[in-house]
Every structure is written in structure tokens, then in C-alpha cells.
Amino acid sequence: MANKKLFQEFTTVSSKEWKQKIQVELKGADYNDTLIWESLEGIKVKPFYHKDEFKKNTSVRTNVSTFKILQNIFVNDVEKAKEKTKESLNRGAESIRFTIENENIAIEALLESLPLESTIYHFNLKFLSIPFLKKLNDFATSKKGNFIIQIDPIGQLVKEGNWHENIEKDFQKINTITSESHFPVINIKTNIYQNAGANIIQQLAYTLAHLNEYFNRIPSINNQPITIEVAVGTNYFFEIAKLRALRILFNTLAKEYNHEFDCHIIATPTKRNKTLYDYNVNMLRTTTECMSAILGGANAIANLPYDALYHKDNEFGDRISRNQLLILKKESYFDKVNNPADGAYYIETLTDQLAEKALNLFKDIEANGGFITQLIEGTIQRKIKESAEKEQELFDSGKEILLGTNKYPNKNDRMKNELELFPFVKTNSRKTLITPVIEKRLAEKLEQERLAQEE
Template sequence: MSNFLFNEFEPVSAKEWKQKIQVDLKGADYNETLLWKTNEGITVKPFYHNDEYVSLTTETNVKKFSICQSVFVDNEKTANKLVIDALNRGATAIQFEANEPFNIEILLENVIASGAKQSLQLYFKFNFLSLDFINELLEKTKNRKIFLNIDPIGNLAKSGNWFTQSKEKDFDILKNILLKTSENVSVLAVDVSLYQNAGATMVQQVAYALAHVNEYFNFILNDNVTSSAVEKPIQFNFAVGSNYFFEIAKLRAFRYLFSLLCQEYNFNTESHIFTTPSLRNKTLYDYNVNLLRTTTECMSAILGGSDVVSNAAYDSFFHKSNEFGERIARNQLLILQNESYLNEASQIADGSYYIEALTEQIAEKALAIFKDIEKTGGFVKQLIEGTIQRKIEESAQKEQEQFNNGELILLGT
């Protein structure tokens, strides 16, 4: 096994490959025939070669992704039963979403015991901000790894308002939480999925994620918040679409740029990537096609280095909660994890010339947008002025026009 078969062949350079392709084209223009440009401004070539190989450092500690079941808390007892069932059927993490404070004891009854063997991680998604409720939650989940997912800027981007109608009050509550939480509690989050689902390009998503979290970094530095507050992982919520290789590269590019941003601040902060399938391409009329889309999207999320993946049920558009659909969604991830062996290695996409090239280009273009945002006053300023919303709308309209004109095709609708 020490003899390598391909040593018997002479290496072929990128120049030689291109010359051979041009001969086979029989006079057709190479650039017009085989090159295509994406909405991100990236030119995709017909082949990629070691001669042009550039590897960005996108190291991650992720060795095995968690399978997360998301549960909306409307009735604590009902939600509790759903969670315990999910844990018994393969889920290794739980996300609770709530619009208002709830009874923590009823919700978590027997939940921690059910997930104890799996080192259960608890994620929360609050559509409100209450210091008293957070304090109670922290008291009743001591010594557990939890992610509070607090993102006042994300609420501003989504609703146009701060949680408390005041930036100062929102950030004062955030400061209080940051100062009193233990090292096993992740407080901050950045909702990048909002931008993807609204129509932002992948370059915009990465740039806005950086600018978004940079607002929190500036707050920590300027408001006398201890630097230990950012030594806890920050949760980044990404949505992944059907552009398979680009989505892998998007997550890798973000990790790379985030590590650079942390170096600039001298912060030792990890990015914790929580991924869900995109909402933009799901269909109501041929909903079984959603199974195919979510499968490839979850694969992109895993290969891109996600820490946790929460799959969407194929019928989630018209069923608020459906046991069969949610079980199938978990089983998709279990198959990818255990039968496709995607949990057996980390950095699976390393060494792919195509993915590495896409990663580099997305990172380069996103960094340029990020710098432009910072030069013009920062992310919150552009949100309030409507600049971010306008740019995302332009991207979404451009994509819609491409569908209308037949330049882009979405099968199975």
C-alpha cells in the first residue's frame, strides 16, 4: 500500500488542462461556454487545480455535530412530552422557542435525566427579553451547558424595534446577564438566518454576520463589560440553501473571518454554528420534494462545520407540529451521522480545490463589505437607516427576476 499508483503518470498543469479543453471545444469560446458568474460576483470555472490552490485556516473543534429538535413552547406539559420523545428517538440537543415567559420546572421535568447520557445541550430562542426570567432559568439549569441565544440587534433587524423599545435598556439587560453567567452558559447570539431567508447573497450573509457581532464586541469594549464575557462561545444561527458547494464554503469562510476578527480584538472566542435549512426554497404543493432539499442542505451544513443542525420537517409549512414529519427530519440527520459516517471525521471539506477556492472568494468579498459597513458607522446605524434592508431586497428581487426569466430553475414546485 506504500506504492502510489499515480506516481507513474506525469503531473498535468492547469495550463495544460485548459489547452486540452480548448481543443475539445472545437473553436467555441472557453470563457463564454464554460465560465459562469454567480449573484455573489464569483466566477465559477470548469475545473480547479493544485497550481491555484489556496487553503484558508478554518479550524474547528467540531468532531460530531449535534442533532437538535426545536420545540415551540405554547403549553409546557405538551412541549415537555415532545422533548422527551425526541430525546428517546435520537435527538442530542433541544431548542426551546417561546414568545413569553413559561414555567421552567414543568417544561424541563425529566428532560435533563432523559438527555444525561448524551451530554444534552439546551438552546433557547426567546422572542422577548426579561432579566428576571433569565435569572430564574439560570438558577434552575445550573451546571448545564445552555445557549441563551440573546440577540437584541437581531430583534431590531427582524421587527424594527428593540425588545424593550430602547437600545440602552436592551444592552443594559444584556450586560447584567453577561456579568453573572458562568462559563458553561453561552449568552450572545447572531441570527444570520434572518438575512438568508430574506434573500441576501452568501457574501452578504457572511459580511452582515461579522458586522452584527462586531457591534457586540464594541459594546463589550466600550461599556466596561469584562473581557471574560466573550470567552464563551457565541451562537451564530445560519440558514443553508440548496447551492450545495457554495453553502459549505459560506460556513467555512465565516469561521475564517470570525477568527480574524477575534484576533484583532485579542478575544479568545469560539463561534458555535447552529444551522437550519432555508425557508426560501420550500414548496407547499409538492412537499415531498422538501425531503430532498433538506437532506442536501443538512449535508452542506455538516460539511461546512456546523456544531449543531436542526432539520425542518418536510411539512412544517402547513403543520405546526407533526410527529411523523419531525421524526423523519431527525432520521435524515441520523442517517447522515451514522450511515454516511459524517460524524467520523472533522474538516471533511479540506483539500477540495473547488471548495477552497469558493471559500477564499466569499471571504474576500465579505470582508470588503464588512469594512465598508464599518466605515459608514456600523451595522446598527445601517439597519436604522434602512441600508441593509435595501441591499437585501435588491438581491432578493434580482434572484426572483432570474427565476421569472428562466435563468434560474427550481425543480419540484
């Protein structure tokens, strides 16, 4: 009795039989026109996926139970940052990411009395400094610190339009830093592509091309893991598949360079669909986006506070965003199952299709000079802008819905007096080597109109 398989009394239904039954129920309507829809990536999504149409071509392991709850901390005042770190760790954070803009920050004072061996500390550096990295390296060695450095000169070029100094000096420094470091240094900031409106195929292909520049220019990159920052959007199953496809693509490319480490993925909810009005809905959006990140196999997740658009860093917003992850991990048991998407034909099929299309686009980028060349020529920026405009048109026409913003808005909402931060695209006139990739939210124009109408 114990070995008896369940549901043996039910006969197997083939894919063809399912389609025939559906066609009857449609009462003459066309199956393809009625039930198959096409994503912005050009992927046609079917109403069901069946075993007899599925071929297992790829394999990706997603150790969901190992993801870390990552707390972002901006370091300006060292003592305040240290106290916030201690409080965050006491309240459920499992890893810390320090963002540092000034190389004069006293590392010893910042890390004094923190649990160094049991906690991973990320250092998101906005500068390239060999002395600062040497200081970090020496400190980690003496105190047995578990550090991950996040340096990305190409990401600097993408976001700011300029290198830190110039291409030769930046790569000379990064080569020196990488060859002397005892911990991971290279970081790929891909979240800007999603936040600027690139579709998933573009995000994956640009990540791969971005990475390939480092493989070609930094010989010592093979000695350490590589960190990839990813922004997770609202298309739930597609985003799960995106992270899975990213690992497949990374491993495929890394194998060509004899790089034997798996990538370290840090996921954060996208800013693209976040809203100023009816801001509590942002909590729903970030929750499903964090779920996608977990199920897709992110190593660490830094949630986005619901009020991050218009409030400065504050304890309440941080606590709520951290608690969302704690609920998913500790109360929803997302830490109990590995590879939850394995065998889900829909997700497996999406993973294969995204990986294949992204690989083709990557090959096209390489055949036309590579990522940096296409940035300088403006090709990457133009393609992202075209994708962003398509999505913006869908939002403006009401076909893409943000609840509380372009669907069922609360006309009584007032936000003008709540703004501690400027929540729209900022213009900064300066001379740049390339046109930077600009992050922009879908709701910005609508929100500016509403703010102007407030009494």
C-alpha cells in the same frame, strides 16, 4: 511494496495542459464564455481547479463528527413540551432548542426529569428578562444543566423593526445578563438574511457587522462563546464554503477583541426555496442543505420539516426531518471524517473568495457608521431587497429552477384544503423604528396564483 505510492506510472498534467485540451474539445468556442459562469455574489466559477493554481492562504478546522442533531420545540404547554422533548431524545435527537415567548413559563416543571447533564439545551428567548435569566442560571447551577441561551436584541430589531424596549434599555439588560450568566448568552440570528434573499457575501458581511456591534457594546462578551444561527441554501459547494468562511471571519474579528472562544454554529435549511406544491421535493432540498451544513462544520443542525410551510408542528414531520439527519450521521458515515473539504481546491478557493469579499463589505459598513446605523438609514434593507429581486427575476424567468414548481409542475396538485398555516408573507401594520427585513420565498407569487385557480 507497502510503501509504494499509487499511480506513479501516470505523468503529471499541468493546469496549462488541461486548458489546452479543453480548448481543442470546444472546437473554437470561447473558453471563458462557454465554461466559466458567474454566481450572484460575483464569483467566477471555473470548470476545474488545479494544484498549480492554488495557494493555501487560510485554515479552518471543521469537526464534522461532533455535530449534534437539534430538535426545535415550541413551549406553550409545559407538560406537552416536556413529553415531546423526551420522545425526541428517545428517537434520535441529541440536543433540544426550546423557543419561549412567555417569561412566566415554569422552568423547573419544564426541565423536571430531563437528562440535564448529558444533553445541551438551547433556550431561544423572544424577550429580555433579567429575573427569568437569573432563574435559568440558578437552575443550571444547582442541577448541573448544560444550557445555551439565545438572545439577540439586534436580531429583534432586524426582524420586527423595533427593539424589545429601546436601544439603551436593551443593551443595559443584555450587559447585566451577560456579566452574571454562567453559560453562553449572545446569539446572532443571521438566518433572516438568507431567508429574505441576501446573497452569500451579504450574509457573511452582515453577520460580521451584527457581531461587531456586540463586541463594541458588551464588555463581558469575551467571557463566553457566541452562538450564530445560519440558514443554509441550495448552492451545495458555496454553502459549504460559506460556513467555513464564517469561522475564518469570526476568528479574525474575535482576535481583535481578544475573544478566545470559537463560535457555536447552528444551521437550518433555508425557507427561501421551499415550496407548497410538490412538497415532498422539500425533503431532497433539506437533505443536501443539511449535508452542506455538516461538511461546512456546523456544531448543531435543526432540520426543517418538509411540511413546515403549511402544517402545524406534528410528530410525522418532525420524525422525518430528524431521520434525515440520523441517516446522514449514522448510515452515511458523515460522523466519521473531520475536515472533509480540506484539499478540495474548489471549496478552498470559494472559501477564500467569499471571506475576502465579505470582509471588504464589512469594512465598508463600518466606515459608514456601522450595522445599526445602516439599519436605521435603510441601507441594509435596500441591499437585501436588490439581491432578492435579482434572484426572483431568475426564478420568474425559469433560469433558477425549483423542481415541481416552475419546472415540471404537477397540475393535479391541490393544496387549498391542506393549509393549517398561512404560507405567505404576513402583513402586520404597526409603527416601527426601522423597516424590518422581510423573509419571502421565491415561489410565493406562483403558488398564490395556483391556489386561486383551484376549484
